[in-house]
Amino acid sequence: xxxxxxxxxxxxxxxxxxxxxxxxxxxxxxxxxxxxxxxxxxxxxxxxxxxxxxxxxxxxxxxxxxxxxxxxxxxxxxxxxxxxxxxxxxxxxxxxxxxxxxxxxxxxxxxxxxxxxxxxxxxxxxxxxxxxxxxxxxxxxxxxxxxxxxxxxxxxxxxxxxxxxxxxxxxxxxxxxxxxxxxxxxxxxxxxxxxxxxxxxxxxxxxxxxxxxxxxxxx
Ligand SMILES: [Zn+2]
Numbered sequence: 526x527x528x529x530x531x532x533x534x535x536x537x538x539x540x541x542x543x544x545x546x547x548x549x550x551x552x553x554x555x556x557x558x559x560x561x562x563x564x565x566x567x568x569x570x571x572x573x574x575x576x577x578x579x580x581x582x583x584x585x586x587x588x589x590x591x592x593x594x595x596x597x598x599x600x601x602x603x604x605x606x607x608x609x610x611x612x613x614x615x616x617x618x619x620x621x622x623x624x625x626x627x628x629x630x631x632x633x634x635x636x637x638x639x640x641x642x643x644x645x646x647x648x649x650x651x652x653x654x655x656x657x658x659x660x661x662x663x664x665x666x667x668x669x670x671x672x673x674x675x676x677x678x679x680x681x682x683x684x685x686x687x688x689x690x691x692x693x694x695x696x697x698x699x700x701x702x703x704x705x706x707x708x709x710x711x712x713x714x715x716x717x718x719x720x721x722x723x724x725x726x727x728x729x730x731x732x733x734x735x736x737x738x739x740x741x742x743x744x
Contacts, residue, residue, distance in 0.1 A: 545557055545558035545560075545561055546601055546607055546609070546610065547561040547594055547597045547598065547601070548560070548561050556607070556609035556610065556613065557598070557610075557613060561594050564593065564594045565589065565594045565595060565598070568589040568590045568592050568593070568594065568595050568741070569588060569589060570587055570588065570589060570590060570742070573586050573587065573588060573621035574586045574621065574625070574736075577717045577720075577721070580717055580720075580721045580724075581721060581724045581725065581728045581735065582709075582717070582720060582721060582724050582735055582736060582737055583734040583735060583736045584736045584737075585714060585717065585720065585736070585737045585738070585739065585742070586618070586621045586622055586625070586736065586737065586738040586739075587618075587621065587714070587738065587739045587740065587741060587742045588617045588618060588620065588621045588740065588741075589617070589740060589741040589742075590741060590742060590743075591713050591715075591741035591742060591743035591744075592741075595740065595741040596741070598610045598613060598614060598740070599614070599712050599713055599740060599741065602614060602647055602712070603643075603647045603712060604643075606643075606644065606645060608650075611647060611650050611651060611654065612654060614651060614712070614740040615650075615651050615654035615655050615658060616654075616658065617740065618651065618655055618710070618738050618739070618740055619655050619658040619659050621738065622655075622659055622661075622708070622738060625708075625736075626706060627661050627706045627707065627708040627736070628661075628662070628705040628706045628707065628733075629661065629662050629663075629664050629666065629705050629706075629707050629708070630652055630655060630656050630659070630661045630662065630663050630664075630707075630708045630710060631652060631663070631664055631665065631666035631667055631707060631708070631709055631710070631727075632646065632648035632649045632651065632652035632665070632667075632709070632710045632711075633648050633667070633693075633709055633710065633711040633719060633720065633723045634646070634648065634649070634665070634667050634668055634669045634693070634696075634723075635647075635648065635649075635669060636669040636671065636672050636673070637669070638672065639672070647712055648710055648711055648712060649665070651710050651712065651740075652710040655710060655738070661708065664697065664701070665696055665697075666695065666696055666697055666701070666702060666707065666727065667693050667694070667695065667696055667723055667726065667727070668693070668694055668695075668696045669692055669693055670691070670692060670693065670694045671691075671692055673688050673689050673692050674688060676688065676689070676715065676716075676718065676719060677715075682716050682718075685715070685716050685718045686716070686718045686721075686722075688718070689718055689719050689722040690722060691722075692722055692723075693722060693723045693725065693726055694726055695726045695727075695730055699730035699731065702727050702730040702731060702732050703730060703731035703732070704731060704732070704733045705732055705733055706732070706733050706734045706736075707727050707732050707734070707735045707736070708735075708736050708737065708738060709723055709724060709727075709735060709736070709737040709738070710737070710738055710739075711723075711737065711739045712739060712740055712741075713739055713740060713741050713742070713743060714737070714739045714741075714742050714743070715742070715743040715744045716744065720737045720739075724737070
């Protein structure tokens with residue numbers, strides 16, 4: 526499916542929501558009302574970039590903890606295709622990258638069948654919008670090579686790592702990755718297992734560094 530097709534598949538009716546999409550209250554035409562935005566800001570993390578433990582990732586950047594309003598926003602984008610929520614996420618994710626230098630931005634890809642089922646890839650759209658906001662070049666560096674059950678359904682930490690093992694491969698030639706500082710984009714991270722596994726082919730291809738940005742971290 527082409528990128529344009531993916532963008533078109535998001536229904537037009539959701540582009541101009543009249544009420545707050547999170548609480549359903551009056552919002553003055555904004556997708557999220559001031560009260561919900563205030564609650565979201567209450568989920569701000571103390572540090573936006575932190576070093577993950579036992580990971581090949583150099584850092585994970587995230588504006589928020591995955592809780593209440595943050596979870597609503599992620600679900601409204603991911604499962605209801607509400608573009609305005611994705612745009613909000615991309616804006617907040619770009620803000621925490623302020624001053625950081627990357628050569629290339631790439632999404633954690635969905636498996637092709639999952640993307641078809643959903644009609645769009647939320648991580649691809651986030652990567653494109655963050656690229657537009659930050660000026661970092663976007664490339665589709667990775668493909669998902671097999672179906673993996675959703676991480677959210679797996680409670681055990683070690684099983685989450687096993688679930689995504691070898692699930693990603695390079696989508697470009699290794700010389701397009703070599704010596705580059707790469708930023709991976711995903712919506713949410715819990716154990717960091719998916720991000721770490723997605724970083725593997727990039728590290729193996731000789732990336733100078735691989736970091737990640739997500740909208741919210743859970744757990
Ligand atoms: Zn609201």
